[in-house]
Amino acid sequence: MEDANLSVGYVAKRTGVKVSTLHFYEQKGLIRSWRNQGNQRRYKRDVLRRISVIKAAQRLGISLQSIHQTFLGMPNERTPDKKDWAQLSQRWQQQLDQQINSLTKLRDSLDGCIGCGCLSMQSCPIYNPEDALEIEGPGPVILDRKC
Template sequence: MTLEANLAVGTVAKRADVAVSALHFYEKKGLIRSWRNEGNQRRYKRDVLRRIAVIKAAQKMGITLEEIKVTLSSLPDNRTPTKADWETLSRQWQQQLDEKIAYMQRVRDYVNGCIGCGCLSMDRCPIYNPEDKLADVDSGAVLLDHPKIND
């Protein structure tokens, strides 16, 4: 099978089940590439379909487009991931997902009693911030973003 850039944007959009505007967006973000034919129309190589499938799967897992871009750019020559590559990529993303899960668990644990201090409830606050010591750390809801403070 040749990897000539001969798929039209509409064909790729239909086969990948994404809007044409999504393809343009992915391209602008550096996630996929197209080439221009003699008529200056975008053309894609067939392997872009697998690349888009990886992007969509990663997005469903909660991986941001920037994280996807960084991970995909780690592949040699920015190639489309193989099955073996997917195993490596997914392991990297598992760590990111574990961190997001831990963050969301902290948010869940504080949602009823704490806004992460810029405190609205000095009399009920489970972590009271005497003399605004957290101001040296950061502003806003700092406790949710600084797990070491919670430990």
């Protein structure tokens, strides 16, 4: 592909990620490279923006799986443009709001019963008498509840 002329080293340096990270992103289907006649990886210039979107989303706590699903929704596997970014960021803001609510709830309940079933804390009989939360599943079910 003629316009795929950026080397893996250049892309790594320009985006601030390791070459191994580029290979990982490629393995996960987040970016794409082509091979030149010497069988070396080459990237199109738009991979720089795509990696920047990945890094920004990761910094916000968005999982690679969620990023990948978002990219799958792009027509013809294209890189998100300004309009796409506005939509992505709005969707991710909603996810972040949910995470913030969950973390706030977690922070506020750290000193009390977490619903694990141990019944060893004095406050557990108040929150989880006779391990009534067992029916909700294993582990700290109070902490695992969605906001």
